[in-house]
Amino acid sequence: MTGPRPLAPISDYGLLGDTRTAALVSGDGAVDWLCVPRFDGEPLFGRLVGGPEAGTFRVGPAPPAPVVERHYRPDTATIRTTWAVGDRRLTLTESMVAEVTGRLLPATLLVRRLSAEGGPVDAVVEFDPRLGERHRRPRVRRRGGVLVCEWGSLAVSLSCAPDIAVEPGRPTSVAVTPGRPVTLVLAVASREPLVDVEPEAAWDAVLRDEARWQAWTAGIDGSLPFREDVVRSLLTLRLLTYSPSQAPVAAPTTSLPEDPGGMRNWDYRYVWPRDASIGVNAFLGVGKLDEAHGFLAWLLHASRLDRPRLPALFTLTGRRVPRERELAGWPGYLGSVPVRFGNAAAGQHQLDGYGWVVDAAWVFVQAGHRLYSETWRAVRGFADVVAGRWGEPDAGIWEVREAGQHVHSKLMGWLALDRALRIAETHRLSARQRRRWQQARDAIAEEVRARGFDPAQGSYVRSYGSEDLDSSLLVLPLLGIDGIESARVSGTIDAIRERLSAGGPLLHRYPPGHDGISGTEGAFLPCSFWLVQALASTGRRHDAEELFRALREHASPLGLYAEELDPATGAHLGNYPQTLTHAALVQAALAIRDSPG
Amino acid sequence: MFGLVATAALTAALITAQMAGFTRLDFPLVLGTLVTEDPDRARVVGFFIHLLAGQGFALGYAAAFAVLHRATWWIGALFGGLHVAIALTVLLPLLPGVHPRMASQRAGPSSTAVLEPPGLFGLNYGVQTPAVAAVVHVIYGVVLGLLLRAD
Numbered sequence: 079m080t081g082p083r084p085l086a087p088i089s090d091y092g093l094l095g096d097t098r099t100a101a102l103v104s105g106d107g108a109v110d111w112l113c114v115p116r117f118d119g120e121p122l123f124g125r126l127v128g129g130p131e132a133g134t135f136r137v138g139p140a141p142p143a144p145v146v147e148r149h150y151r152p153d154t155a156t157i158r159t160t161w162a163v164g165d166r167r168l169t170l171t172e173s174m175v176a177e178v179t180g181r182l183l184p185a186t187l188l189v190r191r192l193s194a195e196g197g198p199v200d201a202v203v204e205f206d207p208r209l210g211e212r213h214r215r216p217r218v219r220r221r222g223g224v225l226v227c228e229w230g231s232l233a234v235s236l237s238c239a240p241d242i243a244v245e246p247g248r249p250t251s252v253a254v255t256p257g258r259p260v261t262l263v264l265a266v267a268s269r270e271p272l273v274d275v276e277p278e279a280a281w282d283a284v285l286r287d288e289a290r291w292q293a294w295t296a297g298i299d300g301s302l303p304f305r306e307d308v309v310r311s312l313l314t315l316r317l318l319t320y321s322p323s324q325a326p327v328a329a330p331t332t333s334l335p336e337d338p339g340g341m342r343n344w345d346y347r348y349v350w351p352r353d354a355s356i357g358v359n360a361f362l363g364v365g366k367l368d369e370a371h372g373f374l375a376w377l378l379h380a381s382r383l384d385r386p387r388l389p390a391l392f393t394l395t396g397r398r399v400p401r402e403r404e405l406a407g408w409p410g411y412l413g414s415v416p417v418r419f420g421n422a423a424a425g426q427h428q429l430d431g432y433g434w435v436v437d438a439a440w441v442f443v444q445a446g447h448r449l450y451s452e453t454w455r456a457v458r459g460f461a462d463v464v465a466g467r468w469g470e471p472d473a474g475i476w477e478v479r480e481a482g483q484h485v486h487s488k489l490m491g492w493l494a495l496d497r498a499l500r501i502a503e504t505h506r507l508s509a510r511q512r513r514r515w516q517q518a519r520d521a522i523a524e525e526v527r528a529r530g531f532d533p534a535q536g537s538y539v540r541s542y543g544s545e546d547l548d549s550s551l552l553v554l555p556l557l558g559i560d561g562i563e564s565a566r567v568s569g570t571i572d573a574i575r576e577r578l579s580a581g582g583p584l585l586h587r588y589p590p591g592h593d594g595i596s597g598t599e600g601a602f603l604p605c606s607f608w609l610v611q612a613l614a615s616t617g618r619r620h621d622a623e624e625l626f627r628a629l630r631e632h633a634s635p636l637g638l639y640a641e642e643l644d645p646a647t648g649a650h651l652g653n654y655p656q657t658l659t660h661a662a663l664v665q666a667a668l669a670i671r672d673s674p675g
Numbered sequence: 676m677f678g679l680v681a682t683a684a685l686t687a688a689l690i691t692a693q694m695a696g697f698t699r700l701d702f703p704l705v706l707g708t709l710v711t712e713d714p715d716r717a718r719v720v721g722f723f724i725h726l727l728a729g730q731g732f733a734l735g736y737a738a739a740f741a742v743l744h745r746a747t748w749w750i751g752a753l754f755g756g757l758h759v760a761i762a763l764t765v766l767l768p769l770l771p772g773v774h775p776r777m778a779s780q781r782a783g784p785s786s787t788a789v790l791e792p793p794g795l796f797g798l799n800y801g802v803q804t805p806a807v808a809a810v811v812h813v814i815y816g817v818v819l820g821l822l823l824r825a826d
Contacts, residue, residue: 097784115780177783185781290785321782323791323799368787375789382699383801395791395799396699451715 083136085110085126085411088334088650089634092148092157095317096174099186100330102126102654105145105159105635107138107170108204114186114232115268117320117327118347118394120210122234122266127333127343127417129409133208137190137262139168140202140251148635153295153309154288155317157636166196168254175283176321177290184273186266189280192252193259203242203250203262207234211405211419218246224274231269238262239277298364303670304626310637311660312364315357318657320394324372325349325380326357327394329641329653335414336642336652340597343414345421346653348391348399351377352475353657355434359441360664367445374442377435378456386459388435390428390477391421399424426473427481430550432460433490433497440497443504454505461498462511464491465518475550478593483542485530486550488522493557495519523559527566536569540588547574549587549605552612562616571612578605580645583628585609600642600651603629607662614669622670629663639663677737681818682729685811686722692807699800700793700808708776708790729815732758736819751820752813759812763805767793 086104091111094101099119101112111126112135113119124132143161150157156173172190175183192201207216209229216227216234225236225244236244239261244250254260261277275283294316295309302308319326328350333343354373361370380396381388391399404416439449439457449457468491474484495515502512529542540548551570560566578586584601591598606629614622632643634650639659641652692698704714706728707721736754740746770793771779777790797804 098781177785178781179779179783179786294784316784321784321786322778322780324778324789372787372789376791379699379791382693383696385696395794397799397802450713 083108083142088411088640088654089638091126091634091638091654092150092159092636093155093314093317093330093638093655094157094172094174094188095155095330096176096178096186097317097319097321100317101174101188102331103157103172105148106136106142107159108134108136109188110134111331112188113330113347114234114266116394117318117330119268120232122207122209124208124213126331127408127411127414128213128405131208131213132408133206133213134204135207135264136202136204137170137172137192138201139163140200140249143168150310150313150636151288153292153313155291155313156284156288163199166194166199168199168201169193169195173284173287175280176287176317178283181283182273183275183283184265184267185270186264187275187280187283188264189261189277189284190264191259191261191281192254194254194256196256198253198255201252201254201260203238203244203252204248205236205244205250206247211408216246226272233267233272235265235267235272235274236262237265237274237277297366302364302667303623304630304667307630307633307637308364308664308667311663312360312366314638314655314660315360315657315664316369318655319357319369319372323379323395324369324376325392325394325396326353326373326376326657328353328391328658329656331653332419333408333414333417334411334640334651334653336599337597338412338414338649338651340414341416342595342597342599343410343416343418344423344653345402345418346656348393348421348424349376349380350391350658351381351388351431352434353661355438356658356661356665358438360661360668362441362445363664363668370442374438374453377438378453381435381456385456386463388431388460388463389424390426390431390473391424422479423473423477426477427467427470428474428477429464429468429470429472429484429487430475430490432464433493436460436494436497436501440501443501449501449505454501457498457501458507458511461495461515464494465514468518468522476587476593480594483529484548485526485538485541486548486553488526488530489538489551489554489557489559492519492522492526492559495522496558526559531566535573536565537573538566538570546589546592547577549574549578549585549602549608552605552608555612555615568616571609571616575609580643582645583609583625583632584643584645600644600649602642603632603639603656603659604641604662607659607666610666611662611669614666614673617674619670619673622666622673626666626670677819677822678730678733679726680822681733681815682726684818685729685815686725688811688814689807692811697801698797698804698807700797700804705770705774705777705790709774712776732815733819736816737823740820740823746820746823748817748820748824751816751818751823753816754819755813755816756809758816759809762812763796763808767797768795 090105091102112123125134143163146162147160160169175187223241263280329346332345336342357373380392400420402420402422408417471481540546580601585605587602638655640650640654641656703721706724707717778788
């Protein structure tokens with residue numbers, strides 16, 4: 079039934095979310111990805127990387143028709159898609175209900191409403207839930223007008239108004255007439271009873287949620303440059319934050335390919351400390367203190383078992399990330415195999431992580447907040463680790479599977495110690511510890527300037543002894559190790575812009591293919607936003623604005639970004655949408671706002 | 676008095692387990708944040724709430740020993756096992772429903788609660804949390820068994 083329908087381009091997918099899990103819905107109305115009961119749970123609809131056997135939930139015109147309009151309703155998480163069916167219009171309005179606390183609603187509630195204009199339109203409902211790695215079919219029963227699908231402790235229900243006899247795995251036709259919308263409500267219950275919600279009540283819950291999102295976005299500074307893009311990115315960041323722990327998931331998907339047809343397919347349904355840290359900056363920058371505090375609190379809570387060591391990534395509840403494994407029989411997106419669950423990067427030593435986290439604590443202090451003693455104790459522990467281990471090779475920000483002496487990692491180690499010392503000006507610290515940190519910080523600066531800078535290129539390089547450049551070095555102006563007027567800073571920015579250019583505003587993160595993994599990859603979007611930030615913070619505001627405008631052109635039609643783009647075709651690549659890219663976008667806009675240029 | 680000694684022993688064992696990186700479970704913090712959001716103060720307040728609760732549970736243990744007409748370390752250990760089973764399967768999972776600063780698994784964007792819910796068996800606080808909780812409660816029961824036998 080679902081086999082012949084081709085998969086949509088990644089950028090065709092929109093994000094629906096409730097801050098506990100998220101669904102990806104294509105322009106033809108198919109929810110092709112939804113994990114339950116949370117972001118890193120089992121796929122209920124997994125067609126995106128699992129093929130037709132992995133399940134889907136399509137609601138749209140029958141047969142498929144061209145999309146004439148698709149957008150998020152302003153300042154909300156509700157997507158509205160309109161198809162032209164001859165001279166008639168069919169519109170799907172859909173959302174997940176985020177705020178269920180204190181009310182008798184299921185933890186996950188997806189509401190989809192079809193309406194017609196200009197005359198009746200034939201629509202189709204394809205509801206084919208399959209659970210987990212083996213695409214398990216449910217035990218199906220009907221209770222009144224409600225379809226209930228069960229897999230042991232997990233159950234989902236589908237109710238419709240007016241009543242439609244939907245049968246799992248088979249397309250069901252429905253005629254939508256003007257003035258009589260058809261509402262479908264999917265409810266999920268995991269280890270608890272299902273809660274039946276009348277479609278009208280579910281629709282009211284969506285409208286209340288919309289009002290809540292609009293109130294939330296109304297608090298964002300109206301004079302921000304590129305405010306519309308910033309608001310969409312902030313909403314995306316919030317949708318990708320797991321509310322029960324405040325953990326920002328890197329992306330809601332696994333194994334969307336960086337190299338279509340290749341093996342660069344990773345599971346991003348986990349949390350990287352650097353994403354949380356950049357999130358602290360992004361939310362603080364727009365005055366969203368609760369969200370910034372939530373990210374920082376999660377970071378400190380999650381890292382508690384491993385302190386003073388900082389793992390490279392965590393699960394949503396701060397546990398160890400499952401061992402990486404490959405799913406047998408999953409065809410992958412456009413044949414990109416293997417599809418992976420779990421992530422082997424969890425065991426890596428990444429020195430830069432300490433810098434991001436300590437810097438987030440410093441930003442918090444700078445904003446006028448005093449760190450709790452436990453927070454300061456954690457920061458001290460991280461700084462001690464950096465002071466003791468900065469000379470060791472690490473996997474670096476790009477998580478290469480063979481450790482090296484990465485210049486970006488050393489710079490971030492310097493940042494960790496520098497910011498810890500700044501925090502120590504207003505917090506208790508022993509003289510011995512202070513001396514140790516100062517000595518290590520100065521030693522890093524000396525070594526990086528001597529071994530990590532290539533005078534011939536006038537730029538810092540990727541690793542000691544290498545001539546390769548690295549776009550992550552674009553954070554240089556923000557660190558302060560060299561002044562923003564320094565030739566080392568401007569030389570590094572210019573060299574990266576020129577030599578790692580992928581055309582237009584796009585950058586490679588390092589020379590393509592130089593990472594020991596077969597295949598190549600696209601341009602790395604966070605780096606482009608870091609370039610905007612670097613240009614703005616070194617006084618080149620005009621260039622920064624131009625670049626930002628050019629990058630906007632590469633957003634998906636719904637304003638979302640993956641991690642990478644194919645420079646040749648503009649296709650989005652990698653897991654989607656991506657927290658790091660959206661956080662970098664917000665920071666870029668804030669840098670333009672604060673630019674001295 | 677015996678309750679205070681047993682609770683102090685439980686707390687010392689729990690803090691040791693936390694310091695060793697076995698669990699994020701922190702009773703004084705969880706209890707103290709019922710009263711204040713400052714974790715430093717919460718730990719102090721929570722410690723006294725914890726002592727008080729420990730004293731209350733000790734009275735329950737004493738009553739159970741009295742019913743059996745004997746108090747031994749191993750009966751105390753069994754009571755500790757029962758105690759921790761109820762705590763992990765009933766008390767901790769119910770906590771988000773009443774704790775003003777603990778999120779629930781259903782938390783949404785409006786939630787400003789920052790304490791993560793412990794989940795069943797407290798597993799969200801580390802996979803070894805059930806084992807740590809069991810050990811410290813058994814210690815509590817053993818101490819009470821020994822002290823009440825000597826009484």
